[in-house]
Amino acid sequence: MALRVNGSHSINRLRSVMDRLFDSAFEGYPQLTRDVWFAPTFPAVNVWEDTDNVYAEAELPGLKLDDIELLVMGDELTIKGERKDVCEDEVSYHRKERDAGYFNRVFRLPVGVDAEKVEATLRDGVLTVTMPKADEAKPRKIEVKTFPK
């Protein structure tokens, strides 16, 4: 599901909060498989921007870079992969709070980014993606010429 978020306007924040609320309301249906429950809200992602780049950060503990697939196209960022259960089958669980399964999230970024220059690092379970803004998206100062009298 693509989330359209547009920075500072509070009405857009309300909309993204409502989107997530509806996503989670449908999570509880028993007919859906566990993987579908897992899909809309893992991983939690923070996105921020400055004048040159858009940054995305997600917490993906227990995953290595090979388990994650990152796709960038225009103004869309996709983070997907699979988190596997590390334990063998013949153990008994006292608690199981860490979910496992496939995840796939798509984000619509505030501006288009240059897919060639995207960099991503994964360290201690934190994925940081740095996406330089496409040149057309950077603010350009326009000179105002005056007519000679």
Add this chain to the structure above:
Amino acid sequence: MTTMAIEKPAEREIARTELTWNRPQFRPNVDIVERPDELTVLADMPGTSAEDVNIQFENGTLTLHGKVKDRDPQETGCVLQEYGVGDFHRTFQVSEIIDTARISAEYEDGVLILHLPKTEAVKPRKIAVKTD
């Protein structure tokens, strides 16, 4: 519907015991697995490091604490914020069957793996049946 269906994986519970610093604290998600010779605890604690994890055992209470350095960007525009960054904290009551002198831990890729070996007396022991 069981309670597990309602829990959202992205939400984090605030830790119950508070520290004196006024930092946000979260309760890490934990898997506790029982194996024949030990209890294994796996805790999701991304963003900390092996040196910043503090494990204490006192009077049957096991406390896990992970210090997380601030990653929140300053002076940039926030587009989407779905989680906060803060320390991890959780405590457990450990039963007497654990051999506390041999507790060990590793930290890799944001997951803390804690090994709580069982005392010799409770390990399942196979008894050979002799025949005459």
